[in-house]
Amino acid sequence: MRTRFTAYAMHNEAYLLKTWDSTKRPAGIDFSKDQAQWLKLHIVMCKKGQAADHKGLVEFKAYYQQDGETHIMTEISRFKKTAGRWFYLDGVVKSIAQANTQQSNQGHNAPCPCGSGKKYKRCCGKT
Numbered sequence: 001m002r003t004r005f006t007a008y009a010m011h012n013e014a015y016l017l018k019t020w021d022s023t024k025r026p027a028g029i030d031f032s033k034d035q036a037q038w039l040k041l042h043i044v045m046c047k048k049g050q051a052a053d054h055k056g057l058v059e060f061k062a063y064y065q066q067d068g069e070t071h072i073m074t075e076i077s078r079f080k081k082t083a084g085r086w087f088y089l090d091g092v093v094k095s096i097a098q099a100n101t102q103q104s105n106q107g108h109n110a111p112c113p114c115g116s117g118k119k120y121k122r123c124c125g126k127t
Contacts, residue, residue, distance in 0.1 A: 016088075020087060043058060057078055057079075060075060061073070061074050069099075070098070073095070077090070
């Protein structure tokens with residue numbers, strides 16, 4: 001998941017297609033309309049996806065900046081293992097929201113308003 005996020009942020013079409021399951025892989029990826037600057041990835045939950053598994057499910061939050069505003073996209077992605085390697089099947093975007101990057105009145109030790117479950121100082125409050 002992390003390598004695919006990095007590849008997407010860098011517009012590395014070759015890597016994304018190489019790690020996409022052949023039954024679901026598109027002919028190409030059009031990055032011409034992607035105006036986002038991808039900032040970070042937060043893995044929320046993983047189901048299966050261990051060495052002995054053949055399927056995996058990952059829920060993540062991808063943070064990006066566009067038009068001077070920070071947004072959070074939450075997605076659930078499915079993966080399958082073939083010949084010992086993981087391949088992306090598909091994903092469903094659960095939500096896209098503007099991130100509240102303002103510090104909470106409770107201070108740096110308060111839960112982060114982005115919903116990551118981390119303290120503000122260890123998430124969106126990092127400088």
